[in-house]
Amino acid sequence: MAGIFVFSEDSALAGQLLTPALALKQSLAQPIVAIALNEADAKALASLGADKVVVLAGKWVEGLADAIYSQVKTAEASVLLVGGTLRGKHVAAYVAAKLNAGMTTDAKALRIEGGKLLATRVLYAGLAVCEEEVTLPAVATIRARTFLPPPASATAATIETVAAESDTRVTVGEVTSTSSEGIDITAANKLVAVGRGFRKKEDLKLAEDLGSALHAELACTRGVAEDDHWLPIERYIGISGQTVKPELYIAVGLSGQVQHMVGCRESKVIVAVNNDERSPIFEAADYGIVGDLYEVLPLLTAALGK
Amino acid sequence: MPKCLVCYKWTLDEQDIKIKPEDLSLDSSRAKGKISDFDRNAIEEAALLVEKNGGAVDALSYGTPTVKQSLKDCLSRGPEKAFWIGDASAEAADASVTANVLAAAIRKLGQYDLILCGEGSSDLFNQQTAPRLAALLGLPCVSFVNKLSVEGDTVTATRKLEDCVENVTVKTPVVISVLSEINKPRIPSMKQVLGASKKPNEEIKIADLGLKPEDLQPKAVRKSVKGFVMQRKNVIYKESSAADNVAKLKASLVSEGLS
Numbered sequence: 148m149a150g151i152f153v154f155s156e157d158s159a160l161a162g163q164l165l166t167p168a169l170a171l172k173q174s175l176a177q178p179i180v181a182i183a184l185n186e187a188d189a190k191a192l193a194s195l196g197a198d199k200v201v202v203l204a205g206k207w208v209e210g211l212a213d214a215i216y217s218q219v220k221t222a223e224a225s226v227l228l229v230g231g232t233l234r235g236k237h238v239a240a241y242v243a244a245k246l247n248a249g250m251t252t253d254a255k256a257l258r259i260e261g262g263k264l265l266a267t268r269v270l271y272a273g274l275a276v277c278e279e280e281v282t283l284p285a286v287a288t289i290r291a292r293t294f295l296p297p298p299a300s301a302t303a304a305t306i307e308t309v310a311a312e313s314d315t316r317v318t319v320g321e322v323t324s325t326s327s328e329g330i331d332i333t334a335a336n337k338l339v340a341v342g343r344g345f346r347k348k349e350d351l352k353l354a355e356d357l358g359s360a361l362h363a364e365l366a367c368t369r370g371v372a373e374d375d376h377w378l379p380i381e382r383y384i385g386i387s388g389q390t391v392k393p394e395l396y397i398a399v400g401l402s403g404q405v406q407h408m409v410g411c412r413e414s415k416v417i418v419a420v421n422n423d424e425r426s427p428i429f430e431a432a433d434y435g436i437v438g439d440l441y442e443v444l445p446l447l448t449a450a451l452g453k
Numbered sequence: 454m455p456k457c458l459v460c461y462k463w464t465l466d467e468q469d470i471k472i473k474p475e476d477l478s479l480d481s482s483r484a485k486g487k488i489s490d491f492d493r494n495a496i497e498e499a500a501l502l503v504e505k506n507g508g509a510v511d512a513l514s515y516g517t518p519t520v521k522q523s524l525k526d527c528l529s530r531g532p533e534k535a536f537w538i539g540d541a542s543a544e545a546a547d548a549s550v551t552a553n554v555l556a557a558a559i560r561k562l563g564q565y566d567l568i569l570c571g572e573g574s575s576d577l578f579n580q581q582t583a584p585r586l587a588a589l590l591g592l593p594c595v596s597f598v599n600k601l602s603v604e605g606d607t608v609t610a611t612r613k614l615e616d617c618v619e620n621v622t623v624k625t626p627v628v629i630s631v632l633s634e635i636n637k638p639r640i641p642s643m644k645q646v647l648g649a650s651k652k653p654n655e656e657i658k659i660a661d662l663g664l665k666p667e668d669l670q671p672k673a674v675r676k677s678v679k680g681f682v683m684q685r686k687n688v689i690y691k692e693s694s695a696a697d698n699v700a701k702l703k704a705s706l707v708s709e710g711l712s
Contacts, residue, residue, distance in 0.1 A: 249672025
């Protein structure tokens with residue numbers, strides 16, 4: 148059995164996967180093989196420490212699952228790390244089934260112990276943390292920004308282009324981009340997150356003003372994005388939304404359900420504004436103000452904007 | 454007229470699980486069972502498809518023997534018949550064991566046009582069942598669907614991904630995983646609840662599925678499970694004067710180097 152395989156269709160995430168891959172290489176003494184979708188990504192992955200890069204050309208990422216499986220199977224790889232996007236999770240689970248392998252979803256930390264892969268992950272939407280031991284060959288998905296990319300190193304990686312069979316049973320028609328604003332809130336240093344405590348969409352102006360004063364981006368709960376459609380979906384924080392780690396997270400008018408907090412609980416400082424003193428958000432916060440957000444936010448904007 | 458099979462999981466309601474402060478272990482003694490949230494969307498979607506197109510919906514679940522408790526709830530939500538595999542092996546099953554068991558059961562049950570799952574279970578949220586079933590059954594898989602329609606043997610689906618919406622078409626048979634936003638699961642009416650007890654259910658014994666011992670051997674084993682504890686300062690300002698509270702918060706943020 149040989150090889151630590153990494154794959155993500157997201158170029159940045161693919162680079163980040165090399166950090167845990169390099170650590171696993173230390174334990175397993177096996178080469179890192181990256182699977183890329185184009186030549187540019189292949190070169191970038193080579194410069195970040197991949198020993199070999201295989202370029203698979205294909206339009207629909209999910210349709211390449213069989214081709215990825217065949218690469219992993221032929222090499223008798225020990226570990227396959229896949230970027231934890233939705234497409235990535237689809238591919239990873241498919242390949243894991245073909246390999247008859249175990250898979251850990253959204254691994255936070257990985258190591259080899261006793262010839263098995265040990266991965267840390269959350270359960271019950273973040274209520275609990277668990278350590279999962281996966282027999283090799285093992286598959287793991289890793290979400291964006293769980294790791295930083297490794298420093299660039301000059302390696303003499305081989306790059307090989309392989310003609311891949313794609314799944315022709317599924318016909319992909321229209322694809323509409325939904326990242327309307329092109330804003331990546333996961334990169335923001337400060338966030339103001341809004342919840343259902345706001346009575347109407349226009350009132351979000353109060354949070355926007357606070358955001359401008361602090362140079363913070365606006366984020367929200369699932370309800371605000373998916374039920375009320377007050378903010379675009381890419382601003383929603385939580386178990387099936389974005390995961391963020393800003394320096395400052397100001398949660399306004401949201402109760403702090405575990406499904407939301409799992410997406411922001413690695414923030415450095417969490418501040419809560421809520422009118423209900425018993426709201427769970429205060430247990431999850433470093434600092435909090437119990438009060439009416441309609442009164443508190445303008446004052447806070449004025450105070451912090453100075 | 455599509456013949457649908459919905460796979461669902463009977464999970465503990467995480468709202469009732471408490472963390473024991475002394476050792477951070479989980480206390481699920483007061484947790485009741487529920488049909489996993491996203492699987493309710495899958496059941497609803499199959500029921501809606503059949504209401505619209507005709508056809509039939511069956512349901513299938515693999516769980517510990519407690520899975521039997523789910524049958525009435527499941528059948529009140531639309532399926533005409535529920536198949537269940539209640540076996541102790543489910544306690545430690547990982548996504549590979551679950552998929553092996555479900556796939557073997559589906560082979561035994563015969564051909565379905567659509568096999569539907571939720572995008573992930575509310576307890577483990579492995580998000581693996583649909584693609585794994587597709588791989589094991591040799592079927593195409595369309596995951597993360599928020600809109601679904603069937604015409605003849607053609608399935609049209611809208612997938613919602615992080616940065617785009619993708620329209621795909623595929624011929625049946627196909628495995629589908631649905632997102633929670635695809636519908637609002639019904640609250641079964643009294644009539645539906647009463648009707649559920651008259652609907653048939655059938656136990657499938659795991660021994661009859663022709664599985665090898667290794668198919669039931671979990672490859673991902675949970676070694677330790679601990680409640681997540683937030684380590685936060687919990688400094689809460691709750692004076693009656695909002696201005697005082699804001700001034701104190703500002704001082705705190707200044708001391709953190711954030712203002």
